[in-house]
Amino acid sequence: MVSKLDLYHVFCTVAKNESFSKAAKELFLTQPAVSQSIMQLEKELDTRLFIRTPKGVSLTDEGSLLYEYVNSAMNLIGVGEEKISEFKNLTVGELKIGVGDTISRYFLLPYLEAFHTRYPNIKFTIANGTTSELCTILKSGGVDIAICNLPIDDPTLELRPCFEIQDIFVYGERFKKILAKPISFQELVKLPLIFLESNSNSRRYVEDYLQSKGIQIAPEFELGSHELLLDFAKINLGVACVTKEFSQHFLTNGLLREVVTLEKIPSRSIGVCYLKTVPLSPASTKFVELIEGGL
Known part of the structure; x- marks a missing residue:
């Protein structure tokens, strides 16, 4: 069945060529098929659109009026198809990412740089927050993907671990x-402790592990950022629970030392999160592939 859009496409082609035979050649159709399409359109509109002339065909007044609108619409469809192609080829578009400050600083920046180098016309929008805040933003459509501390217990989200991290305790000269x-964890928690705030996913992971061992914590300080944990430990305010991979500058330069514990906290991951029910955009797909593939 020929669609209305197909009929208008034939109509525009005939009008531009002022000939059924030339239009048929351009459309890779037979001349009778073109004539039949014009007859069908004229019947549906109850209007004559073309006048036959010795040199071909010309538009009637009604046909000329229709052509102005249809030709404009067909051009807009073409522009729309070009934009879709540009979007798929990542020559235009936007990538909205949710990420915490620490993960952004110590993990994400090289990937942002690499992606921007490959696809310079993609605009970045970055939303900051804790893991729970980012999950809320993600589910509200505020971001396309979120880079979060795992684990996350949410059946609506697709979770793709991409970087393993280790929680450790660090201390300064005083200790x-x-x-x-x-030292055992039972003895360690007797010292003044420095932890992230209780709503942090990283804090909950460590605290849940210690509680599974029957160990309760009562931090001396609860702070809002990983950098403050390191700074507070450096000036000997206590023993800080930090992410080892994000503390290398302090450890390698001797500003802090890692606590040697009798057992290790199980490692966990940083991962990419997105809604299961919403397909990833081309830009999001490429960015996830970049992270999973490594630099």
Whole structure:
């Protein structure tokens, strides 16, 4: 069945060529098929659109009026198809990412740089927040993907782990003698502790693990950022629970030391999160592939 759009396409082609035979050649149709399409359109509109002339065909007054609108519409469809092609080829578009400050600083920046180098016309929008805040933003449509601390218990989200991290405790000069030998978690929690705020996914993960061992914590300080944990530990305000991979500058330069514990906290991951029910945009798909593939 020939669609109305197909009929208008034939109509425009005939009008431009002022000939059924030339239009048929351009459309890779037979001349009778073109004539039949014009007859069908004229019947549906109850209006004569063309006048036959010795040199071909010309538009009637009604046909000329219709052509102005139809030709404009067909051009707009063509522009729309070009824009879709540009969008798919990542020559235009926007990528909205949700991420916490620490993950952004220590993990995400190189990937943003690499992606921008490959696709310079893609605009970035970055939303900051805790893991729970980012999940809320993600589900409200505020971002396309979120880079979060895992684990996350939410059946509506697709979770793709991409980078393994290790939670450790660090200390400054004041605690050097006390922590010179390996220590149990039961003894460690007796020292002044520095943790992230209780709504942090990283804090909950460590706290849940310690509670599974029958160990309760009562931090001396609860802070809002990973950088503050390191700074507070550096000036000997306590023993801080931090992410090892994000603390390398302090550890390698001797500003802080890692606590040697009798057992390790199980490692966890940073991962990409997105809604299961919403397909990823081309830009989001490429960015996830970049992260999973590594630099």
